[in-house]
């Protein structure tokens with residue numbers, strides 16, 4: 001089969017498999033490699049040290065598959081018809097990012113990419129190699145998607161497609177097959193800066209530049225340790241990931257809704273109650289998040305995040321659940337419970353803080369108390385704590 005016919009057949013198959021986007025680009029050195037290295041050297045990857053490894057593979061995909069000729073990028077819509085985070089204002093609830101409401105996309109994407117790979121092998125019997133990735137390897141997925149014409153990179157750094165918006169997962173097949181290639185599409189951000197203006201932690205430090213160390217998605221999912229003191233206020237009610245810079249994007253205003261059943265919100269994951277999340281025991285956590293992206297934070301990380309949201313709620317009804325968390329076996333939970341208590345009660349929390357300081361043996365928790373006590377001395381911090 002010739003390259004033209006094979007390309008058409010592959011694209012047709014991506015549609016029947018349920019993919020919403022497809023774009024094919026030639027394998028080879030990416031002009032974006034330098035951008036990537038600059039990003040790393042600015043420290044923007046934070047603690048995600050795996051991003052510093054195998055840079056040469058990200059720069060040129062042929063270092064993953066020698067002899068690769070084509071990258072077939074596939075996109076899968078995960079948007080549902082539930083309202084955006086920017087319209088949910090109930091301070092008793094936390095926000096889980098849209099991408100994490102249903103089943104883990106890595107599994108869903110892998111199944112479809114594997115089926116596409118089987119199809120290509122059958123259609124082109126001489127094909128030696130096909131490799132597949134979806135957030136599972138050293139591949140600059142957005143860059144390949146852009147070169148395959150699947151969309152442009154927005155100022156929020158997401159891949160945006162004119163028809164489908166940016167609620168799209170990416171995955172790709174790398175193959176030694178020669179195919180017909182798509183052209184890039186123009187950047188349609190224009191003069192808009194909504195995402196930059198709306199980011200509550202200033203993570204979009206410039207158009208097209210994201211500093212992970214300030215991004216709520218990083219702070220609530222990737223960061224395993226305590227959340228930096230001064231960034232907690234900006235996290236608002238986000239307890240797993242963040243959708244704000246996509247919620248405000250005009251290209252998502254009319255984003256189509258997916259018919260992928262596995263991305264529909266599981267019960268309890270759309271805008272969950274903060275009391276319920278902070279009270280999860282280890283077994284409940286495991287059962288609720290089996291096969292869900294949320295399991296990545298582990299129980300202690302999710303409760304850490306919920307306590308930050310509670311601290312930001314300004315709602316004293318949460319004090320009993322915060323007090324429960326002060327007795328949690330995980331120091332990470334105790335640290336953020338102390339902070340939440342301070343945020344909810346201001347100077348009224350002083351007695352509790354001092355009494356915990358007497359009995360606490362974990363150094364990181366003691367440090368947190370000292371930080372809070374120091375902040376109490378500063379009137380501007382006190383004001384912020386309500």
Ligand code: B12
Pocket residue numbers: 032033035036039048051097098099134135136137138139140141142143146153156157158159160166167168169170171208210212215217218222240241242243245
């Ligand atoms: C590390 C990582 C993160 C980090 C850093 C994100 C970032 N913006 O760099 C954190 C934890 C913050 C994160 C957050 C999210 N992530 Co993430 N993440 C990744 C991961 C693993 C690597 C990305 C990376 O290498 N970043 C470093 C930067 C420098 O690279 P880059 O963003 O890919 O940009 C390159 C090109 O796009 C190009 N480029 C960038 N800007 C421009 C501008 C111009 C003009 C040009 C010409 C080129 C260009 O050059 C860059 C360097 O080569 C990818 C999977 C993968 N393997 O690619 C998923 C991925 C990017 N994440 C994804 C998702 C869904 C998210 C979240 C929406 C999840 C959430 N709701 O919380 C947020 C979105 C936050 C945001 N605004 O980006 C999707 C994005 C899909 C899409 N439509 O864009 C990916 C592709 C996973 C997937 N397979 O679907 N993520």
Ligand code: SF4
Pocket residue numbers: 156198199200201202203204210214215216217242243244245246
């Ligand atoms: S995901 Fe949230 S914190 Fe991260 S850049 Fe977008 S708006 Fe900012």
Ligand code: SF4
Pocket residue numbers: 154155156157188189190192193194195196245248249250251
């Ligand atoms: S909000 Fe505006 S600037 Fe940001 S990605 Fe969307 S169109 Fe581009």
